[in-house]
């Protein structure tokens with residue numbers, strides 16, 4: 024079927040990412056869909072509302088207001104966990120009915136994260152920001168729909184974007200009932216997993232959504248447009264197409280042509296989908312199905328094309344895990360003599376402990392490793408099924424830092440069964456490794472009744488409880504759960520606060536603003552001779568940064584560094 028025929032039959036497809044999602048990269052999901060469906064002759068437009076200043080300003084205002092209501096001692100990693108408060112507040116604002124119960128619910132939402140009450144006037148101030156947010160979103164969306172006149176309105180939905188996405192779907196159906204509404208996105212991997220207690224209720228509570236696409240979207244979306252899916256269903260997932268996943272060599276490069284890429288600090292690409300591992304708390308394999316790699320020349324061609332088109336060097340790879348592709352990708356970048364720098368998610372596997380491997384990666388442009396290290400306790404690591412030892416963590420961080428690659432480390436606090444002693448082991452490990460850590464960020468453990476690898480095991484061993492009052496379920500639509508086990512949620516959040524204070528005291532950064540990133544970069548430059556160039560060099564420089572192939576091997580002999588002159592490159 025020709026391109027013209029396909030778009031004339033279906034009309035325009037508008038794919039949107041709603042606030043709030045941190046716009047570090049142009050959205051890969053809807054950009055891959057644009058590329059794939061466009062390649063099959065469909066007319067697709069993508070929009071990321073997160074880059075519109077008015078909405079980021081309102082988020083900042085909400086966080087400033089919340090910050091003034093929460094004493095400093097109770098904040099923990101405020102800019103991270105505050106997102107839960109914002110999301111639940113938005114949901115309650117959209118769906119609550121009683122004024123008094125609503126105010127009480129907002130107070131509970133704040134308390135269950137910061138464990139400190141706020142007063143009624145503070146709720147009013149927070150609510151005023153939320154009210155203005157939805158008013159602005161309505162104005163924006165109505166104008167967008169008038170301009171684009173889509174026949175299909177699709178939204179890729181994640182935890183943080185759920186309230187605004189539901190608002191958008193409802194608005195579309197109210198004003199343009201003829202437009203087909205389609206929901207996809209990562210939320211169906213965890214919070215709204217098909218087997219979750221909330222899933223069927225969600226389908227009933229959202230009559231304004233015509234179709235849900237669950238899991239990898241390309242094939243399901245294409246078959247939906249071609250009317251090849253079984254009729255009379257609202258939700259379609261991989262079993263509806265016999266588990267068929269897309270061949271990554273056939274889906275084309277992500278298409279960012281509708282997006283203002285200058286807004287994002289990184290461009291984006293990917294080398295694989297899913298993950299060959301099965302960590303107990305993770306839902307990546309649930310979302311993407313079997314692990315697949317993209318041909319390396321395709322990845323490199325994609326990033327070089329983007330570099331030439333947008334004159335930007337920094338990429339964030341969207342892979343769940345870079346380990347399986349990092350070496351082959353580095354070698355290809357070295358062979359081609361490119362000036363592409365890239366960062367992404369990594370496990371502390373044995374190969375990462377090899378200084379020759381990390382040196383290869385550094386020379387191939389690997390800029391920052393985002394490492395899910397999770398815990399310093401061997402007992403907790405084993406319970407998670409991480410298949411990584413504490414010794415490996417030490418060695419991997421040392422090897423990466425020695426090559427100069429920034430190490431952003433993620434730690435899970437309050438994993439079921441984590442004791443105070445386990446937690447202290449995590450802090451002790453961070454202290455011991457602090458010079459090899461560029462950045463330390465912690466996340467409180469989150470439990471979902473389905474979607475995580477260990478969900479059903481936890482449910483059998485412990486009682487799952489609603490975090491918020493059961494009567495708030497209809498207002499919040501998606502439940503937040505806790506497990507009735509040690510550590511409690513309150514204790515977990517106490518440990519989060521302890522973690523943040525501890526890292527601050529030890530001078531281990533967790534930068535959010537550009538000024539904080541500059542400071543963290545200066546620290547990294549002082550600590551490591553091979554440190555990657557500071558971020559500011561990529562932002563400010565007229566000419567391309569081009570240094571990675573000149574990096575020399577440093578032999579680390581306990582506090583005694585010397586260059587290995589024998590290594591010629």
Ligand code: SF4
Nearest residue numbers: 298300301302305343
């Ligand atoms: S946590 Fe990382 S390594 Fe583990 S399953 Fe998820 S993506 Fe894979």
